[in-house]
Amino acid sequence: MLVTVIGLGLIGGSLALELKKRLGYTVYGVDVNTANAQKAIDLGIVDRIITIEEVGLSDIVVLAVPVNYLPELANKVLNFIKKDAIVFDMGSTKEKLCKTVENHEKRSNFVAVHPIAGTEHSGPEAAIYNLFDHKVNIICDKELSSETAVAKVLNIFNALQMRTIFLNSIEHDKHIAYVSHLSHISSFMLGKTVLEKEKNEKNIFDMAGSGFESTVRLAKSSPNMWSPIFIENKENILSSLNEYIDNLITFKNLILEENSSGLQQTMKETNHIKEVLKGIQK
Amino acid sequence: MLVTVIGLGLIGGSLALELKKRLGYTVYGVDVNTANAQKAIDLGIVDRIITIEEVGLSDIVVLAVPVNYLPELANKVLNFIKKDAIVFDMGSTKEKLCKTVENHEKRSNFVAVHPIAGTEHSGPEAAIYNLFDHKVNIICDKELSSETAVAKVLNIFNALQMRTIFLNSIEHDKHIAYVSHLSHISSFMLGKTVLEKEKNEKNIFDMAGSGFESTVRLAKSSPNMWSPIFIENKENILSSLNEYIDNLITFKNLILEENSSGLQQTMKETNHIKEVLKGIQK
Numbered sequence: 001m002l003v004t005v006i007g008l009g010l011i012g013g014s015l016a017l018e019l020k021k022r023l024g025y026t027v028y029g030v031d032v033n034t035a036n037a038q039k040a041i042d043l044g045i046v047d048r049i050i051t052i053e054e055v056g057l058s059d060i061v062v063l064a065v066p067v068n069y070l071p072e073l074a075n076k077v078l079n080f081i082k083k084d085a086i087v088f089d090m091g092s093t094k095e096k097l098c099k100t101v102e103n104h105e106k107r108s109n110f111v112a113v114h115p116i117a118g119t120e121h122s123g124p125e126a127a128i129y130n131l132f133d134h135k136v137n138i139i140c141d142k143e144l145s146s147e148t149a150v151a152k153v154l155n156i157f158n159a160l161q162m163r164t165i166f167l168n169s170i171e172h173d174k175h176i177a178y179v180s181h182l183s184h185i186s187s188f189m190l191g192k193t194v195l196e197k198e199k200n201e202k203n204i205f206d207m208a209g210s211g212f213e214s215t216v217r218l219a220k221s222s223p224n225m226w227s228p229i230f231i232e233n234k235e236n237i238l239s240s241l242n243e244y245i246d247n248l249i250t251f252k253n254l255i256l257e258e259n260s261s262g263l264q265q266t267m268k269e270t271n272h273i274k275e276v277l278k279g280i281q282k
Numbered sequence: 283m284l285v286t287v288i289g290l291g292l293i294g295g296s297l298a299l300e301l302k303k304r305l306g307y308t309v310y311g312v313d314v315n316t317a318n319a320q321k322a323i324d325l326g327i328v329d330r331i332i333t334i335e336e337v338g339l340s341d342i343v344v345l346a347v348p349v350n351y352l353p354e355l356a357n358k359v360l361n362f363i364k365k366d367a368i369v370f371d372m373g374s375t376k377e378k379l380c381k382t383v384e385n386h387e388k389r390s391n392f393v394a395v396h397p398i399a400g401t402e403h404s405g406p407e408a409a410i411y412n413l414f415d416h417k418v419n420i421i422c423d424k425e426l427s428s429e430t431a432v433a434k435v436l437n438i439f440n441a442l443q444m445r446t447i448f449l450n451s452i453e454h455d456k457h458i459a460y461v462s463h464l465s466h467i468s469s470f471m472l473g474k475t476v477l478e479k480e481k482n483e484k485n486i487f488d489m490a491g492s493g494f495e496s497t498v499r500l501a502k503s504s505p506n507m508w509s510p511i512f513i514e515n516k517e518n519i520l521s522s523l524n525e526y527i528d529n530l531i532t533f534k535n536l537i538l539e540e541n542s543s544g545l546q547q548t549m550k551e552t553n554h555i556k557e558v559l560k561g562i563q564k
Contacts, residue, residue, distance in 0.1 A: 188533070195551075195555060221549070245531065245534070255520060273501045
């Protein structure tokens, strides 16, 4: 089986490693960044670097580029592939992508995939083994892909020990804005606010504990990856951000009024997140 | 050495465990919650439960109650103690406390202490060994405590392998609002926003990854502990919250305008938090 992975960063690189190790596939790579392409070769992530025009030889093509490039790239790659090859993406937004490939004659060769896995690091050097194990994988608009294509994708993600669920692409984008995209923004802005205040960074070193570290962790994430996500999923993210800001203002007013019972009630209700988090697969 | 710990939750309980184990002290406990007091005995956290009127026998009295009770309690305990005994608190806000005890005739017996350690759990059953190791400890307004009192406190926190720094109580409250209190609010409101949206919690189980989990972790924290902190440190927290909300609104507008370069620039600058976090003692 010959697979080509387009985009050799954290996600594409980690998948390439697994495809070789767990499934014994031959893995070719494409990356517009020639330095990253060379790194991927040096790190043994892919067997060979090819150009995008050469993907026609592959049985499977994986799209692991920033989400703003995905719609056009998906159409282009579908034009190049052989009749029974499959293409899947690994992006964090799905509505526009699925809309763009909707009428492609090879739409059924395409599967929209979103493995819920990652770290705050980026680039080929961030690629790691076991990134996907025991996490959740989402396939969107499954009914628009051929059964064979879905089976091939499931074969890969089952081998990675992921649990796959199925969602409509529009629903996917709506929910992921809240449970993933919003937490990146809240974390980035926390980091920004503290950096602006603490010009003397020694104060941060000295006074910040593990709580701050945990809350601000996502502010280390890649701007190149996240800026396109925020723009692609703009409408849903703006809704979630407006609700978040409203909640902050309400809480701020409770503090202003020294409304102890209101503060406690709000926090008690939110403590319910404990039970919710226990249900998240590690 | 006889120590009495008042307030047998996560912090007071964990300190009691260490005082017995590492320093061989006899530890008595006081807790207004009789169920918690009994738990502390059952768990072996303290040797005996006493009433607050009996603290006069102790060489050291530790105040580990929610911060709104600290000022009055500190004055009361200073009235009870013997001449060469010392009293220290472990609270997260210091300005009002230090102001309240300022003119007490035994002010020099008191040391204002804030060990930067904790977990999102609470109560005596959350007390753990090694909570304080290799973390930072802050002593405020050191010059108002006697040298002997400070030396006794350092003896304890050095034994816990903490690094102690010294700060003015007003400066302490200003900086801690940003690097600790604000992250609790951002996390609580993230949890609230997501819980309000995702009435069907299965969506959260399925779609949330380790990023959400990390960012929302502090939303598990104790309302009884945090509501008083937010009110005691109101002015500083309101400043930090206003700046945080302003930053969120600016970022929201960048998304609204699909201003990719603005978003990337903001995130790139904030990525500097990576280097800052490397400097934080684990």
